[in-house]
Amino acid sequence: MVASAVIASGILNGVVWGLIIIVISLGMCLILGLMEIVNMAHGEFYMAGAVVSFYIVQWTGNWWLSLPIAFAVLAVMGLGWERGVLKHVEGDVIRTIIVTFGMSLIIMYTAHLNIVFGATSYRIPNPVPFNIVLPWFTYSGFRTVSGIIAVAILVALLLFLFKTKFGLWIRAGRTDKEMTSAMGIDIGKVSVATFMIGSAIAGIAGALVVSVAAVNTYMGMEALVYAFLVVIIGGLGSLKGTVIAGFIVAMVDSLGGILLTPLWAKVILLSILIAILVFRPKGIYGVWGE
Amino acid sequence: MKYSLTSEKPAERRNFLKYAATAIVCGVVAGVGGYFGGAAAVPAGVETTVTKTIGGAGETVTATKTVTGPATTVTKTVGEEIPAPEGAPIKLGYQNDLTGMLDLFGRSQDVGFHSAVDYVNELGGIDGRPVEAITEDTEGKADIGMEKFRKMVLEDGCVAIMGSTSSGIVTASLPLAKEFKIPYLSVGAMSHRLTGGTPGREGFTDVGNRWHFRLVSQVATQVAGYKEYGFEHIGKKWSTMYWDYSWGQSHDYMWTEAADEYGGEIVSHIPIPLGTADFYPYAAKIPPEAEAVYPVLLGAASIGYLTSIHESGYDRELGFVICLLDGIEAETLAEIVEGCWTIEYYPRELEGCKATGMGPETDFYRERCRIDEHGFIQPEGWMATNSHTWPAWENVFMMKEAIENTGWKSAADNELIIKYLEDDLMLKRSKAYPLGDGWLRKEDHQGLFPHWISKLDSNGRVEVVEKLPVSKIAYPVPKGVDYSTQEL
Numbered sequence: 001m002v003a004s005a006v007i008a009s010g011i012l013n014g015v016v017w018g019l020i021i022i023v024i025s026l027g028m029c030l031i032l033g034l035m036e037i038v039n040m041a042h043g044e045f046y047m048a049g050a051v052v053s054f055y056i057v058q059w060t061g062n063w064w065l066s067l068p069i070a071f072a073v074l075a076v077m078g079l080g081w082e083r084g085v086l087k088h089v090e091g092d093v094i095r096t097i098i099v100t101f102g103m104s105l106i107i108m109y110t111a112h113l114n115i116v117f118g119a120t121s122y123r124i125p126n127p128v129p130f131n132i133v134l135p136w137f138t139y140s141g142f143r144t145v146s147g148i149i150a151v152a153i154l155v156a157l158l159l160f161l162f163k164t165k166f167g168l169w170i171r172a173g174r175t176d177k178e179m180t181s182a183m184g185i186d187i188g189k190v191s192v193a194t195f196m197i198g199s200a201i202a203g204i205a206g207a208l209v210v211s212v213a214a215v216n217t218y219m220g221m222e223a224l225v226y227a228f229l230v231v232i233i234g235g236l237g238s239l240k241g242t243v244i245a246g247f248i249v250a251m252v253d254s255l256g257g258i259l260l261t262p263l264w265a266k267v268i269l270l271s272i273l274i275a276i277l278v279f280r281p282k283g284i285y286g287v288w289g290e
Numbered sequence: 291m292k293y294s295l296t297s298e299k300p301a302e303r304r305n306f307l308k309y310a311a312t313a314i315v316c317g318v319v320a321g322v323g324g325y326f327g328g329a330a331a332v333p334a335g336v337e338t339t340v341t342k343t344i345g346g347a348g349e350t351v352t353a354t355k356t357v358t359g360p361a362t363t364v365t366k367t368v369g370e371e372i373p374a375p376e377g378a379p380i381k382l383g384y385q386n387d388l389t390g391m392l393d394l395f396g397r398s399q400d401v402g403f404h405s406a407v408d409y410v411n412e413l414g415g416i417d418g419r420p421v422e423a424i425t426e427d428t429e430g431k432a433d434i435g436m437e438k439f440r441k442m443v444l445e446d447g448c449v450a451i452m453g454s455t456s457s458g459i460v461t462a463s464l465p466l467a468k469e470f471k472i473p474y475l476s477v478g479a480m481s482h483r484l485t486g487g488t489p490g491r492e493g494f495t496d497v498g499n500r501w502h503f504r505l506v507s508q509v510a511t512q513v514a515g516y517k518e519y520g521f522e523h524i525g526k527k528w529s530t531m532y533w534d535y536s537w538g539q540s541h542d543y544m545w546t547e548a549a550d551e552y553g554g555e556i557v558s559h560i561p562i563p564l565g566t567a568d569f570y571p572y573a574a575k576i577p578p579e580a581e582a583v584y585p586v587l588l589g590a591a592s593i594g595y596l597t598s599i600h601e602s603g604y605d606r607e608l609g610f611v612i613c614l615l616d617g618i619e620a621e622t623l624a625e626i627v628e629g630c631w632t633i634e635y636y637p638r639e640l641e642g643c644k645a646t647g648m649g650p651e652t653d654f655y656r657e658r659c660r661i662d663e664h665g666f667i668q669p670e671g672w673m674a675t676n677s678h679t680w681p682a683w684e685n686v687f688m689m690k691e692a693i694e695n696t697g698w699k700s701a702a703d704n705e706l707i708i709k710y711l712e713d714d715l716m717l718k719r720s721k722a723y724p725l726g727d728g729w730l731r732k733e734d735h736q737g738l739f740p741h742w743i744s745k746l747d748s749n750g751r752v753e754v755v756e757k758l759p760v761s762k763i764a765y766p767v768p769k770g771v772d773y774s775t776q777e778l
Contacts, residue, residue: 009574009602017568112389119389120397121590125622126597138603140570211597213567214590222567257571262563 005137010258011251016143018250019150023205024223025230025242026157027198033174033237034194035090040100041081042202043224044107049074049203050215051117054124057210063127067149067207074203075196082195090191104220111217121214128211146208153201154243160197161239170194174237229269233276235283244284248272375415379422382407382689383448384477384682385439385463387455390430391564392478394589394617395455398675399477400425401667402682403452405659409721416690417698428454435459436466443470449701450475452685453502455678457481457536460502467501471778473692473707475685476504478678480613481536482544484508486734486768494543496768500776503711503730505688505737506681507635507763509540512611513548515741515763516633520545521552524609524631525581528554531572531595532586534561541586541611562587562595569598582607585614592618600626612638612744612752617675619666620750627746634742634752635677636725638665642742642754648719648726655683655724664751680725687722688715688730705778711735712774728760732774733767 028042049070056066081103089095111117128142161167169190172180181187206219213219229249234241249269256265276283384403387396407423415421424446428435435454442448443466451467453460455478464484467474476484485504487496520528530545532538538561546556557580562572569591576583576599585608587595592614599608608627612634620627637643640663643652655661659679660668667674688711692698696706715730717723717737728739741758 006574010571013568013570013574120393121391123590123593123597126601131601131603133603137574138601140598140601142601143570212570212594214594216590219567254571258574262566262571 006258007255009137009139010255012139013143014251014254015247016147016150017254018247019147019154020205020208021226021230021250022243022246023150023153023208024202025227025234025246026154026239027201027205028227029231029234029237029239029242030170030194031198032231034170034177035086035191036093037086037090037096037195038093038100039198040097040224041103041107042100042198042227043220043222044104044111045074045078045199045202045220046206046223047111047217047220048077048107049206050210050219051111051206051217052203053207053210054117054122054215057124057127063124063207063210066210067204070203070207071200075200077203078196078199079192081199082192086195087188087191104224108217108220117215117217119217121216123214124210126211140212142211146212149208150205153204157197157201158239166190166193229273231283233273233283235285238283238285241283241285372412372414373418375411375418375420377419379420380416380693381422381424381442381446381448382450382452382686383439383442383446384423384425384452385428385435385442385454385459386425386452387430387459388425388427390428391589391591392430392455394673395478395675395678396427397672398617398667398679399455399682401674402659402679403477403686406683406686409658410686410690416693421686421690424448428456428459430456430459432456432459432462436462439463439466443472447701448472449704450689450707452477452682453479455479457484457540460484461497461536464497464499464502468499471704472501472701473689473704473711474502475681475688476502476506477681477685478506478675479504479537480506480508480512481540482509483536483540485736486510486771488543489768489770491543494540496771498735498771498773500708500712500735500773500778502773503688503735503737505684505717505728505730505739506678507739507741508736509537509544510765511736511738511741511763512633512635513541513544514765515743515758516609516611516631517545517548517552519631519633519743520582520584520609521549521554524607526552526554527557527579527581528584528609529558529560529576529580529582530556530584530586531560531562531576532584533588533591534563538562538586541584545584566591567594569595570602573599573602573604576602576604580606582609585610588613588616590618593623596623596626612677615746615752616677617673619673620746620752622750624746624748624750627750628748630746631755632744632746632752633758634744634754635739636680637742637744637754638673638676638752639663639754640665642744642752646740646742646754646757648724651719651721651724654721655680659683684717684723684725688717691722708778731767733772735773738764 024046028039031037031039052070052073053066056069057063085099089099112119126142128145130141132139132141132144161171169185173187173190177187230242230245234245252269253265256268386400404423407421410421424442426438426442428438439451442451450473453474453476457479460476460479483494483497485498488494530542532542542559549556558577560572560575608630610632612632661674662668665674665676692707692710696710698706711730712732714732717728719726726740728737730737738760741763742754743756744752744754747753
């Protein structure tokens with residue numbers, strides 16, 4: 001490709017990956033903001049979503065069907081973990097880190113079992129077998145569709161949070177849990193629902209990448225790293241910050257990888273992270289900065 | 291008193307039975323025809339003339355070597371019982387990549403390894419002793435691979451180790467082979483640095499040692515066989531895209547050298563870090579002046595790579611060694627790879643084997659390894675890494691041959707195996723060595739065997755076009771390399 005086409009494709013790829021990273025990170029941000037849980041297993045929910053999607057495609061040949069199924073399965077999985085494990089450690093950040101790290105290992109190594117998924121990487125055939133052909137470069141149709149779906153998820157999530165009563169409860173709980181509870185809102189149920197939503201959208205993000213990245217039991221680790229980068233750079237608990245940081249991280253990664261090398265792109269990203277932690281520890285928008 | 295081969299018996303009776311069994315085996319080996327097929331079994335003491343053409347220099351050397359009928363060609367007279375192996379087992383270890391980046395290779399090669407060991411035990415074991423196969427998973431990581439190497443030698447008592455498909459893991463494990471004095475037989479690692487490298491070229495120098503042998507094809511033989519097709523039939527201006535570690539770097543280096551030889555040009559070198567999930571950014575870097583791309587990746591990543599390159603709009607040529615698609619059913623990629631030329635180290639399709647003169651030995655090998663006519667392992671139904679599995683089979687028989695022809699008794703005698711293997715070992719086409727006639731070169735411990743040029747059809751099938759004899763893929767021994775002069 002000519003240089004301008006390379007840069008254009010890098011920007012477009014950065015936008016698509018940015019949207020997917022934002023979807024993953026928003027789930028983590030919601031959980032952290034309301035429940036004060038640092039969810040080290042968030043990446044594994046993303047991996048689990050990809051695995052579910054892979055199997056649905058294998059059995060039905062229909063990738064579109066796998067999206068709502070991955071959403072539903074991960075919501076149920078999130079419910080199970082929250083009720084079974086996390087409700088006992090909520091509020092204690094250190095304990096949540098340790099417990100969710102354990103959850104992460106359990107999920108990953110369970111998926112590692114041959115009867116579940118195994119240690120082999122798989123890809124599904126491209127379910128959107130057309131390319132977007134522009135005058136000076138070509139871009140993947142599947143990635144474009146994934147990006148559009150990610151936008152739809154973000155819009156739906158934002159509408160849910162800002163236009164519905166339950167969304168109002170979630171935002172209120174994030175601002176002041178005790179006062180929200182005092183107003184008669186069952187903060188426990190709100191927390192459960194938040195964890196389910198966070199897990200489910202991480203799962204659907206996994207389903208969005210099954211034809212782009214190899215599905216394997218280690219993919220969650222990389223996603224977790226990006227989610228943490230975004231959440232820290234954007235500001236803990238800040239939705240707006242997460243969105244902006246998601247694009248920054250994806251653009252640096254994508255363009256840096258094309259124009260320099262992927263290794264240098266990671267170096268730049270981590271340098272940005274260090275600069276944020278040193279000069280603006282609260283992140284771009286800080287805690288509760290909307 | 292009841293006598294049986296497995297119960298307690300007087301020493302003299304046991305010795306008599308052993309001698310009798312040995313005499314039967316020797317008699318059968320010295321016989322002609324029988325179960326193994328006449329042309330494939332080489333009677334003892336027969337002179338065989340093999341012509342070696344040293345590639346590059348164009349020099350032709352005629353080697354006359356007396357080939358002793360290897361014990362591996364034991365023939366069985368129908369109805370005759372072969373005594374079950376007994377005594378302390380001979381343990382052969384396999385440092386295999388059952389998980390990780392190379393899992394497609396590991397699972398297939400493990401089938402080859404265990405199938406060979408099972409058959410050897412059916413033949414009476416090695417020197418009358420049962421063979422025990424021990425496989426350990428490297429997880430595709432060098433540190434784990436080394437740890438497993440140590441475990442198999444120090445804890446399990448393995449007397450030889452078959453090596454990983456990862457050139458990185460083998461490179462890391464080579465010093466261990468030397469330290470523990472263990473024959474280390476590569477199964478699929480193909481960096482040219484493992485057997486000679488390019489002396490004097492920084493980053494590509496030799497890392498091998500006297501304890502390491504490699505039957506399987508490697509980068510130098512692959513490029514030697516493929517370069518003419520690449521630069522004469524596909525294009526002159528190439529982009530290389532390769533996994534950025536030893537094996538990929540070898541290919542990039544040697545393909546660049548080949549370009550110089552044929553008046554071609556490598557217009558861009560695109561290294562891809564190991565573990566990359568999204569190949570689109572790399573596909574975007576292919577310059578418009580490249581007529582063809584030489585991708586050097588393998589495993590499940592190949593699917594993502596080919597999909598990404600297609601999504602980027604790349605519609606020019608692809609030319610690659612079979613490693614890119616080995617273990618992968620190419621039907622889903624047919625649109626992308628149709629018409630591409632490749633080089634195989636064992637034909638995927640049985641039809642290709644037959645069309646190029648391979649005989650009943652290959653039928654037997656495929657049957658024992660459960661590889662069907664299209665290269666799938668049954669009943670599991672997954673594609674075998676056909677070009678990388680046969681060494682797992684042949685290495686076992688090579689060890690059997692070496693042990694039985696040297697008087698080896700234990701790991702303390704491993705030096706005998708080394709000296710036997712590096713005596714310009716000729717391997718005749720047989721059930722033990724189904725690939726075909728070839729030899730293991732003394733100086734650099736590299737095997738030289740036929741290769742096959744193939745083309746992918748509209749269904750993603752790999753169809754053989756031409757068999758390349760050893761003379762077409764041989765290359766000169768790297769200057770100054772002679773492992774046989776190293777101290778054991």
